[in-house]
Amino acid sequence: MVPAPGSAPAPAPARTFDARAVRAQFPILREPREQPLFYLDSAATSQKPDAVLQAMDRYYSTCNANIHRGVYAIAEQATAAYEDARRRVAAFVGAGSPREIIFTRNSTEAINLVAYAWARSTLRAGDAIVLTEMEHHSNLVPWHMLAEEWNARGTAIELRFIPITPQGELDLSVLPALLADGRVKLVSVVHVSNVLGTINPVVEIARQAHAAGARVLIDASQSVPHLPIEVRELGADFVAFTGHKMLGPTGIGVLWARREILEAMPPFMGGGEMIREVKLSGSKWNELPWKFEAGTMPIAEAIGLGAAVDYLTALGMDAVFAHDRELTAYALPRLAAIPGVRLMGPALERRAGVVAFTLEGVHPHDVATVLDRDGVAVRAGHHCAMPLHEKLGVPASARASFHCYSVPEDVDALVRGLHRTRHVFGS
Numbered sequence: 001m002v003p004a005p006g007s008a009p010a011p012a013p014a015r016t017f018d019a020r021a022v023r024a025q026f027p028i029l030r031e032p033r034e035q036p037l038f039y040l041d042s043a044a045t046s047q048k049p050d051a052v053l054q055a056m057d058r059y060y061s062t063c064n065a066n067i068h069r070g071v072y073a074i075a076e077q078a079t080a081a082y083e084d085a086r087r088r089v090a091a092f093v094g095a096g097s098p099r100e101i102i103f104t105r106n107s108t109e110a111i112n113l114v115a116y117a118w119a120r121s122t123l124r125a126g127d128a129i130v131l132t133e134m135e136h137h138s139n140l141v142p143w144h145m146l147a148e149e150w151n152a153r154g155t156a157i158e159l160r161f162i163p164i165t166p167q168g169e170l171d172l173s174v175l176p177a178l179l180a181d182g183r184v185k186l187v188s189v190v191h192v193s194n195v196l197g198t199i200n201p202v203v204e205i206a207r208q209a210h211a212a213g214a215r216v217l218i219d220a221s222q223s224v225p226h227l228p229i230e231v232r233e234l235g236a237d238f239v240a241f242t243g244h245k246m247l248g249p250t251g252i253g254v255l256w257a258r259r260e261i262l263e264a265m266p267p268f269m270g271g272g273e274m275i276r277e278v279k280l281s282g283s284k285w286n287e288l289p290w291k292f293e294a295g296t297m298p299i300a301e302a303i304g305l306g307a308a309v310d311y312l313t314a315l316g317m318d319a320v321f322a323h324d325r326e327l328t329a330y331a332l333p334r335l336a337a338i339p340g341v342r343l344m345g346p347a348l349e350r351r352a353g354v355v356a357f358t359l360e361g362v363h364p365h366d367v368a369t370v371l372d373r374d375g376v377a378v379r380a381g382h383h384c385a386m387p388l389h390e391k392l393g394v395p396a397s398a399r400a401s402f403h404c405y406s407v408p409e410d411v412d413a414l415v416r417g418l419h420r421t422r423h424v425f426g427s
């Protein structure tokens, strides 16, 4: 559990790398502003370094052209830059081949791709899908839609849920029972909770799921940006992540899947680029990965993501994670010491750089509004995890989250702001 209020706060982090030097490479954190910015909402979206902005700008200003089509020089340069980004992303997450990297708009689209292309062609009436109570809506709603669609036509699909413990961890003791009847065809689990920060034991979950004959999808939206990840070591079949949380631009995400699974899957969306041959009577699909990339793709965004993974690689993902951890260790006791603050989530050693909390007697939206007056940016609401909040018995929470550019002063500003919030609301 988090440290009890009043326990001695951890000292300021001994920096694993120089977060101040990192900040100097992020224009939004570097440029002078009327009011200081204490950005504590990296779980919603991360800030972008010069290297990413410059890579996108370079594409638009030197070789803007559509890819895989033109035979002229800048079209070939654009294609090379786009495919090079795919290779960098593949290397970053330890994919077996760049062909296993499918570019999507975001994690949500990556999960929907699995729901439409794989699940709708693979599942049969009576099959079941196991999810957890701590999923983001993007790993719940696509399965609700599938279940509703199938149930409406009389071919029922069952959704089952791994419950959470009061400490905000998955209660894996029930997993064997959930898998026991052999009807589960997919186990789809978030790696790091965007609310609780919990790091789930996905390797063990994948092991049990595979032993029961199920495929495994991991929503790695909050883990790939912060932890060293080798997709093949997770034991998953599908891994979804999103560029804008990992220092890249919005509009680009990734589905990684094992090649033989992708080969066997039908396409998701139809249109240009994903075909090998089209006749009026029908079409043949392109090879991987382009079979799943219909229409003009977000070219500049993929190139920006390539630059983001280079940047993260240069920092070192071990160092990024250690930095997040140190800031979390710094934040937890300081927040816990504020009267009325209730921290959510497990003990430090089982969590990433996300700290959600409530302040007694003050709605999280009001907390965030008062904090904003001091330039402290936190998220407030249900964080796209309504069932999780319902389970925890709170309608909403406030959330602070870190990345490589976060510094102890951000946490100090949050703590000052929370004392001020208590004062404003007389709580």
Ligand SMILES: Cc1ncc(COP(=O)(O)O)c(C=O)c1O
Binding pocket: 043, 044, 106, 107, 108, 109, 136, 138, 139, 190, 192, 193, 194, 219, 221, 222, 242, 253, 384
């Ligand atoms: C755990 C988790 N899954 C999925 C998503 C969805 O990401 P995107 O909106 O980029 O698709 C988020 C975004 O907050 C998330 O935190």
